[in-house]
Amino acid sequence: MRAMIPYKKQHAKSRLSPALSLEEREHFVELMLRDVVGSLQVAGVSDIDVLTTPKNGVPSDLDVNILFSEHELNNAINGYLDTVSEPVLIIMADMPLVTPGHIKEMKSIEKDLIIVPGKGGGTNVLFIRNPDSFYVKYYDSSFLNHCRIAEEMGQSVHVYDSFLLSTDIDEPHDLVEIMLHGHGLSKSYIDSKFGMKDNGKSRVKLSLCQ
């Protein structure tokens, strides 16, 4: 099997702007990418492709293959799927809560397609055993899209239920989850910038350390 990570650094994560400056966000998305790559490698996935554009500067010390595409996300990924002939795990770069255990567990599930839902009908991870019998359709209700496409293509499906993998990092309150449940470079970075404050209710809020 191999893994593929779509990656965008430039002007990334604008919804985090209440918490992090543009420069900080661009640094942080690189740290998240490093954590995702690290978890894949510890889980024994050595063939890792990062799908990006030349402007997005994947760090040269990462042991990954860098693939360029100027197409929008779905066309870029579907073009990629046309080129691979082994099982491929597509994981977004903004998922630093992924652990080697998640990857190993997904590898062990004997279904054609494993979908990890994100909040609000998103798709956070896809493990596609037969890339010639599947295509992706991200954005609007992508979870339902991917279930439907699997059915059309006769692919069996497992929905993988994980809070940590449902947590992509889009908004300031997601950073709290890194502080609570994270590891690696992204956790060190966020811990260095923020604390947590209780608000007398059930959810913890972010507070500035400095």
Place this chain on the structure above:
Amino acid sequence: MRAMIPYKKQHAKSRLSPALSLEEREHFVELMLRDVVGSLQVAGVSDIDVLTTPKNGVPSDLDVNILFSEHELNNAINGYLDTVSEPVLIIMADMPLVTPGHIKEMKSIEKDLIIVPGKGGGTNVLFIRNPDSFYVKYYDSSFLNHCRIAEEMGQSVHVYDSFLLSTDIDEPHDLVEIMLHGHGLSKSYIDSKFGMKDNGKSRVKLSLCQ
């Protein structure tokens, strides 16, 4: 083992008021309670205690023990834990995405304490094998509280990673998760009231059916 469900119906779920009237919310929380009880029963848990107050009217056709307490949540639950001498699973009533599979899997994990984190540091389910060696502290960072208390009391801990169990139903956007991933009475009710609309981004929004 037994299960315990804290239950409040009266004026419940005020944060759902943009989507549901008071009367609808009170009806809906009862349906969610029925779904949680149903999943426990299918998983083979027959001793189910619902901890509530006389004003909150637990439906009489449910096969549960109804316990009354006028104390606030933590004192009520800790008072309850003083009275039980077998493993107890504490699950909130607003978790209709729980399945019998979750309950069976938690029963099979050989740790003293199983914590299911909710978003923002909450605790959505606790499975306490030794109720005389644990106490609860809900609200502010309860996930961290419960990890700390387990350490103090020498109890081994498993953090159970589930998107479905991390999803307690508090706000209108949580209703989308019931439509996407739910089952039972709560799903039928929400499906009858709302549809989903795409907004061209990654997350699906609620739309009124009527």
